[in-house]
Amino acid sequence: MAEDRRGAILRLASWTGSDNPITRHMVGVQPPGSINLAGGLPAPELFPVDEVRAATERALRRFGPRALAYGPVAGLPELRALLARRFSRPGRSLGPENVVVTSGGLQALDFLGRALLERGDSILAQFPTYLGAIDAWKPAHPRHVALDWDAAPDAQQAAMQAAKFTYCVPNFSNPTGELVSLPRRRALLAAARAARALLVEDDPYGALYYDGPPLPTIFDLEAGLGDGGPWRGNVLHLGTLSKSIGPGLRIGWAIGDAAVVDAICMSMQG
Numbered sequence: 001m002a003e004d005r006r007g008a009i010l011r012l013a014s015w016t017g018s019d020n021p022i023t024r025h026m027v028g029v030q031p032p033g034s035i036n037l038a039g040g041l042p043a044p045e046l047f048p049v050d051e052v053r054a055a056t057e058r059a060l061r062r063f064g065p066r067a068l069a070y071g072p073v074a075g076l077p078e079l080r081a082l083l084a085r086r087f088s089r090p091g092r093s094l095g096p097e098n099v100v101v102t103s104g105g106l107q108a109l110d111f112l113g114r115a116l117l118e119r120g121d122s123i124l125a126q127f128p129t130y131l132g133a134i135d136a137w138k139p140a141h142p143r144h145v146a147l148d149w150d151a152a153p154d155a156q157q158a159a160m161q162a163a164k165f166t167y168c169v170p171n172f173s174n175p176t177g178e179l180v181s182l183p184r185r186r187a188l189l190a191a192a193r194a195a196r197a198l199l200v201e202d203d204p205y206g207a208l209y210y211d212g213p214p215l216p217t218i219f220d221l222e223a224g225l226g227d228g229g230p231w232r233g234n235v236l237h238l239g240t241l242s243k244s245i246g247p248g249l250r251i252g253w254a255i256g257d258a259a260v261v262d263a264i265c266m267s268m269q270g
């Protein structure tokens with residue numbers, strides 16, 4: 001191939017920018033004898049290999065070839081229904097239409113961005129923000145605005161209204177490990193509801209409480225405000241099996257208002 005043609009084909013899209021040394025060199029690389037704290041990397045020796053083997057055998061016995069076939073875009077109906085039941089609460093009855101299954105939590109962030117972000121939109125987010133989310137939303141060149149947890153309610157609402165959505169990781173946030181307090185969770189939820197804004201709660205680490213009972217997720221705090229009818233919440237809750245079972249499974253989910261879930265499904269269909 002002629003050099004000029006080759007150069008034209010290999011010219012990267014403008015959103016890729018320059019090298020991404022943090023992702024390239026730090027996350028996912030584990031020199032022997034060290035523990036890499038740069039990312040949320042679970043210890044492989046804790047992966048439940050025997051249990052996953054037994055579950056795989058059960059699934060193949062029960063579903064046969066279907067277990068290896070393409071499935072619906074939004075995920076296996078049985079898994080959507082199971083997640084809907086698991087996240088239903090008094091006052092919030094969820095159905096499969098409230099759930100989309102994704103290839104890990106990162107894919108939910110990616111498709112959320114593809115569904116909602118126009119070039120130059122702003123995102124209000126806990127600072128510092130999870131690098132994978134920043135990377136996933138890069139193609140839209142969003143403006144990142146730091147969330148001020150101590151802002152007065154009016155100012156918080158205005159900040160949320162000015163952004164396309166608000167993003168936070170209240171449980172053991174990546175990269176700081178911060179645990180957001182219950183009053184701050186409540187205040188953020190109240191501001192989101194008053195602003196009629198979308199609040200994305202990313203919760204990959206919620207199953208990893210070791211000291212004391214877990215704080216309620218913002219999604220669960222919102223459940224108490226429902227009237228039992230079709231769920232119309234402001235919180236989109238993201239989860240994954242990556243930190244509790246194993247990241248190689250690539251199973252995650254997004255749960256919330258059916259219209260937001262539908263938008264993600266539409267962007268998955270292209």
Ligand SMILES: Cc1ncc(COP(=O)(O)O)c(C=O)c1O
Pocket residue numbers: 039040041103104105106107130132169173174202204240241242247251252
């Ligand atoms: C805050 C946060 N969100 C999402 C993810 C993505 O997880 P997954 O491996 O399921 O894509 C991670 C992984 O490190 C994370 O730390």
